[in-house]
Amino acid sequence: MKAVIFDLDGTLLDTLDDLTDSINEMLKVFGYPAIAREKVRSIIGSGAKKLIADALPEKLSDDEFVKCLEEYNRIYNASGSPKTKLFDGMDVVLKELKKRGYKLAVLSNKPQPSTDKVYEKYLKEFHFDFVGGQSEKIKCKPDPAGALYELKTLGVDPKDAYLVGDGETDVMAAINAGITCIAALWGNRSKEQLKAVGGKIFADYPQQILDLIP
DSSP states (O other), rough: OOOEEOOBBBEEEOOHHHHHHHHHHHHHTOOOOOOOHHHHHTTSSSHHHHHHHHHHSSOOOHHHHEEEEEEEEHHHHHHHHHOOOEOOOOOHHHHHHHTTTTEEEEEEEEEEHHHHHHHHHGGGOOOOOOOESSSSSSOTTSSHHHHHHHHHHTTTTTGEEEEESSSHHHHHHHHHTTOOEEEEESSSSOOOHHHHHTTEEEESSSHHHHHOOO
């Protein structure tokens, strides 16, 4: 049995515009200035809590922060992610990996409800075997526990698995779990950033994955 675990934002799906819109709508609700799309790109990858903490212009009390986080999650989940799209060629990759006998999994640092909503709209047709977002069972990457939990559930040994992701947290989670990592260069981080945390195998575009996974 073998598996490929995919990160979601910046790897399977281009979600940057929807994330930017939802963050800026939340900031507007609380009277804060909007932030630029490229700022959002630079802070994606470590889960919703860190994303909102980095988007806010000042440190808030715990109660105030929770209100901002809850409002962001409400806005994002209600939005329907209208600007999100599958990266070009990813449909071919997912179908071919299934043909080759790989189990497919999602491992996102998005909260589970947000992960489920986006999966249902954009990825359901590819019949992933496990769809995991941040929850009580799955901690945010770079903690390896989520990846290892998914593989255990699927009955796959880490040495028979790959993790494909565009962020530092993906590379670090794969290393921590003993999984071969393919660092995606079409997402939100540069090759230099991913190399700096241990990235060794790189794909410049989605279909190149098929040359790197037998």
